[in-house]
Amino acid sequence: MATHDNTEHVSDATDEAVGWESKLQYFLNSDFVRSAPYWGIPFVLMSIAVYGGIGYNFAISFTDYEGLGTPDYSVLDLEMYAQALSSDAFIAAAQNNLVLLVGFTTICLVLGLFLAILLDHGIRFSEKFQTVYLLPMSLSFVVTAQLWLWMFNVESGILNLVVTTLGFNPVDWLGNPSIALGAVIFALIWQFSGYTMVVYLAGLQSIPDDQFEAARVDGASITRTYLRIIVPQLKEASVSAAVVLMVFALKAFTFLYALVGRYRPPNGTDILATLMVRRAFKFGEWAYSAAIATMLLVMALGVIGPYLYYQYKQGSL
Amino acid sequence: MAEHGCSDESVNRRKYLKALSVGAAAGLAGCTGGGGSETEATEGGSGSDGSGGDTETGGDSSGSTWDSQLEVLHGWAGGDGEAAVTALIEAFEEEHPEMDTNFQAVGASANVNLNATILRRLANNNPMSSFANWPGKNLERYSGALMDLEADVWDAEGFKDTMQSRAVEMCKLNDKMPAVPIGSHRMNNLFYNPAVFEEAGIDASSLDSVDALLDALETIDQNTDVTPMAQAMVAPWTNLQLWAQILTSQSGVEAYTNFIEGNPDRAAVVEALEALKTINENYITADASSISFTTAGQKVISGKAATIHQGNWVYGMFRADDSFNYKEQWDWIPFPGTEGIYFYHVDSIVAPSNNPSREETIAWQKFVGSKKAQIAFNNPKGSVPLRTDIDPSELTDFLAMTYEDLTDSEAYPPTIAHGLAVTPKTMGACKTAFGDNFMGPFKVEATADALIEAVSE
Numbered sequence: 001m002a003t004h005d006n007t008e009h010v011s012d013a014t015d016e017a018v019g020w021e022s023k024l025q026y027f028l029n030s031d032f033v034r035s036a037p038y039w040g041i042p043f044v045l046m047s048i049a050v051y052g053g054i055g056y057n058f059a060i061s062f063t064d065y066e067g068l069g070t071p072d073y074s075v076l077d078l079e080m081y082a083q084a085l086s087s088d089a090f091i092a093a094a095q096n097n098l099v100l101l102v103g104f105t106t107i108c109l110v111l112g113l114f115l116a117i118l119l120d121h122g123i124r125f126s127e128k129f130q131t132v133y134l135l136p137m138s139l140s141f142v143v144t145a146q147l148w149l150w151m152f153n154v155e156s157g158i159l160n161l162v163v164t165t166l167g168f169n170p171v172d173w174l175g176n177p178s179i180a181l182g183a184v185i186f187a188l189i190w191q192f193s194g195y196t197m198v199v200y201l202a203g204l205q206s207i208p209d210d211q212f213e214a215a216r217v218d219g220a221s222i223t224r225t226y227l228r229i230i231v232p233q234l235k236e237a238s239v240s241a242a243v244v245l246m247v248f249a250l251k252a253f254t255f256l257y258a259l260v261g262r263y264r265p266p267n268g269t270d271i272l273a274t275l276m277v278r279r280a281f282k283f284g285e286w287a288y289s290a291a292i293a294t295m296l297l298v299m300a301l302g303v304i305g306p307y308l309y310y311q312y313k314q315g316s317l
Numbered sequence: 318m319a320e321h322g323c324s325d326e327s328v329n330r331r332k333y334l335k336a337l338s339v340g341a342a343a344g345l346a347g348c349t350g351g352g353g354s355e356t357e358a359t360e361g362g363s364g365s366d367g368s369g370g371d372t373e374t375g376g377d378s379s380g381s382t383w384d385s386q387l388e389v390l391h392g393w394a395g396g397d398g399e400a401a402v403t404a405l406i407e408a409f410e411e412e413h414p415e416m417d418t419n420f421q422a423v424g425a426s427a428n429v430n431l432n433a434t435i436l437r438r439l440a441n442n443n444p445m446s447s448f449a450n451w452p453g454k455n456l457e458r459y460s461g462a463l464m465d466l467e468a469d470v471w472d473a474e475g476f477k478d479t480m481q482s483r484a485v486e487m488c489k490l491n492d493k494m495p496a497v498p499i500g501s502h503r504m505n506n507l508f509y510n511p512a513v514f515e516e517a518g519i520d521a522s523s524l525d526s527v528d529a530l531l532d533a534l535e536t537i538d539q540n541t542d543v544t545p546m547a548q549a550m551v552a553p554w555t556n557l558q559l560w561a562q563i564l565t566s567q568s569g570v571e572a573y574t575n576f577i578e579g580n581p582d583r584a585a586v587v588e589a590l591e592a593l594k595t596i597n598e599n600y601i602t603a604d605a606s607s608i609s610f611t612t613a614g615q616k617v618i619s620g621k622a623a624t625i626h627q628g629n630w631v632y633g634m635f636r637a638d639d640s641f642n643y644k645e646q647w648d649w650i651p652f653p654g655t656e657g658i659y660f661y662h663v664d665s666i667v668a669p670s671n672n673p674s675r676e677e678t679i680a681w682q683k684f685v686g687s688k689k690a691q692i693a694f695n696n697p698k699g700s701v702p703l704r705t706d707i708d709p710s711e712l713t714d715f716l717a718m719t720y721e722d723l724t725d726s727e728a729y730p731p732t733i734a735h736g737l738a739v740t741p742k743t744m745g746a747c748k749t750a751f752g753d754n755f756m757g758p759f760k761v762e763a764t765a766d767a768l769i770e771a772v773s774e
Contacts, residue, residue: 068439068462154604175606175757260551262429267756281433283745284440284458
């Protein structure tokens with residue numbers, strides 16, 4: 001009995017061994033493995049740099065890591081998330097983030113579309129206008145923030161020069177908490193509406209002229225032509241421009257930081273990114289900041305996710 | 318043909334490799350030479366061609382050799398701060414010409430980047446040799462990661478006897494002494510434009526209380542075209558600092574001390590906030606919310622504003638303008654109602670534990686406390702040395718006066734907005750109290766509540 005068992009076992013093992021070896025051979029010869037040096041290295045680098053970072057951030061957000069020293073992974077809980085969600089500063093920052101996201105994106109899209117339609121009418125020097133509108137986008141946030149800081153100055157800024165010339169009282173653009181966020185959004189729109197214009201212009205120029213002519217023959221007014229025929233065809237362009245703008249809105253940290261040169265932006269413009277950096281690098285509250293970072297990531301995914309799904313359903317992914 | 322091409326190619330390759338290695342060597346030399354080049358420059362006439370042995374034997378009297386690089390991080394990236402730290406570095410390199418040094422200015426307003434860099438590097442266990450920071454309660458943010466310099470620097474150099482006793486206390490943290498003070502700014506100042514005061518008919522020496530100051534500001538507002546006071550509110554610390562002066566002036570040093578020690582008197586807090594509200598609502602420039610203190614200082618220089626309250630670092634700024642001179646275009650009084658008080662601020666150089674260059678750090682910290690270093694640094698900086706044995710004639714007139722006040726005032730309350738008085742967390746909460754509630758509109762009650770909560774925690 002025992003011998004029989006043994007032999008069977010051995011033969012089983014050799015069977016398996018042969019199968020395993022040839023399988024390995026087969027596997028090593030496959031395109032997947034042979035191409036590995038080409039996609040594998042970037043994949044590993046990417047994983048460590050991006051997903052490793054996200055994972056580490058995620059892990060830290062469950063600890064109580066604070067100050068100098070090393071994180072203690074023995075007690076993992078959601079305390080930091082609870083603490084953030086119950087803090088007024090976090091709620092205010094999240095609200096500002098949302099306002100920035102929606103306001104900035106919507107106005108940029110509408111304004112960009114308007115400019116694109118104007119330029120698409122073949123006005124003179126349209127290429128030059130296109131460059132003029134797009135130029136702010138090529139400027140660094142550091143530059144535009146400083147420019148706007150000067151323009152927003154209550155006493156000597158150009159905006160108040162206009163306001164007072166029109167007979168109104170000077171406005172404290174950045175100092176008044178109820179206006180400051182609007183002022184920041186305004187500056188960002190100035191910088192990014194050129195981008196949406198270019199995206200829309202590309203979309204408009206890909207629409208054949210026949211459609212305009214057909215609409216005109218059928219007696220549709222210009223407004224009607226645009227509203228019913230042209231704009232609906234710009235859905236793709238809108239979606240991709242909106243995603244880029246929203247991601248920029250989430251990262252408006254750079255602009256705010258460059259505006260005041262510190263982690264505390266003007267009152268009423270605190271967003272999650274500034275709050276996170278402030279808590280982390282000013283006070284060393286690593287775990288708390290990591291929790292904010294995770295929630296910011298979730299927000300960003302909330303923006304990107306539907307887009308990716310949309311692209312996937314369209315078959316372009 | 319093919320052979321020919323082949324050999325040709327190999328020659329090319331060889332040439333290429335050679336060129337590459339030459340380039341790499343040059344690059345390497347450039348990198349390592351970076352620290353040394355300054356040394357060579359200061360050595361000047363010695364004529365040695367940078368060979369290590371030569372300079373080492375000729376250098377330090379103790380004959381010690383340095384084998385690690387001294388890396389010091391500081392935030393003095395521009396203006397008077399830069400001039401001061403450059404003077405300090407030059408003096409140090411004269412003393413230790415053979416040491417490999419790396420002084421890095423991590424610039425940005427109010428040490429934001431410097432502190433973030435230090436915190437990040439200490440948290441990553443990648444310490445530098447030393448860094449500039451405030452001593453006092455501020456050191457608590459680095460608690461557990463600081464080197465003890467008591468035996469090697471403080472006792473070895475006898476600094477405990479030559480430094481102000483207050484500064485000695487400030488440099489202690491949990492029975493360790495990780496810092497050496499470099500200079501002190503006075504906080505309770507009121508800089509003013511004597512021409513405007515004359516025009517408005519105000520005698521500066523008669524300003525002995527906050528009420529007198531408010532009256533004077535009102536007079537300036539009525540009688541001249543000049544804005545009575547320059548105030549910077551892009552960040553909340555300027556308000557916190559001015560409020561601390563007002564509180565001390567109105568209710569005395571004890572009220573201030575009680576506040577920072579966690580026993581605030583709400584009535585006194587509110588009273589000071591009311592006065593500050595009056596100033597901010599009526600007597601400062603309209604663009605205060607978007608300007609920094611340097612821009613505010615410029616308003617005084619350009620004659621747009623009559624007065625400014627700041628630490629005396631603005632002296633460093635005023636002095637940079639040749640047509641703006643002490644006792645002529647500007648003058649100084651202690652903040653009204655705080656005569657005889659020296660509101661205390663200290664800058665220091667701190668050493669982290671697990672130090673990458675122990676011996677070099679000790680030599681550097683010893684130097685920081687020396688007379689030579691303190692005079693070299695403080696004159697351009699506009700601050701005063703913390704040693705008690707400095708001859709005031711070595712300092713500029715204004716600093717000599719401040720230095721005498723530093724050595725004999727009645728009280729030395731530590732500054733709240735600059736790290737000495739409260740822990741970084743409390744200081745942050747106090748700034749947030751002003752940032753959230755007192756940047757216009759000015760909510761006195763809400764700010765008072767937040768301030769009291771901040772120190773009571």
